[in-house]
Amino acid sequence: MSPPPESSPPPNATLANLRAVDGITVSTVHGDEASIAAVSERFGPDVESMEGAAFMYCCLIHGVPFAQVRAVSNIVERRNRGAWKLPEAIAALGAEGLRILES
Numbered sequence: 001m002s003p004p005p006e007s008s009p010p011p012n013a014t015l016a017n018l019r020a021v022d023g024i025t026v027s028t029v030h031g032d033e034a035s036i037a038a039v040s041e042r043f044g045p046d047v048e049s050m051e052g053a054a055f056m057y058c059c060l061i062h063g064v065p066f067a068q069v070r071a072v073s074n075i076v077e078r079r080n081r082g083a084w085k086l087p088e089a090i091a092a093l094g095a096e097g098l099r100i101l102e103s
Contacts, residue, residue, distance in 0.1 A: 008059070008065045008066050008067065009065065009066065009067030010065040010066075010067065012067075012100060012103055013103050014096075014099045014100045014102075014103040015067050015069070015100060018069065018096070021045075021046035021047055022043075022044065022045050022046050022047075023045050023046060023047040023048060023049060023052060023068075024043050024045040024047075024049075025048070025049055025050065025051070025052045025053035025054070026039070026048050026049070026050060029079070030048065030076055031077075031078055031079035032078060032079075033078065036076055036077070036078075039076075040076075047070060047072060048076065049068075049070065052068050052070075055068060056068065069093065069096060069097065069100065070093070071089035071090065071092045071093035071096070072089060073085050073086045073088070073089035073090075
């Protein structure tokens, strides 16, 4: 295994200005009140993803600095795909990604 990266996230003015949140990586969808309450009580996350930990683990074992930048398209609630804002989230993530790369 490679040594951990010296700086994660890497030094970047745009990254430094983003809001940091607590997140968890999950292997299931939390779409009912009982599972949402259990996860909230146990971990208190601001966001959840299904691939974040795998990405960060790969970076760690290869000694690559990393940052995970997410755009939130929906809140954790009972399954309501009609409330998801995927186009807006994708546009925001794309714009932020360009700012990060340009800085």
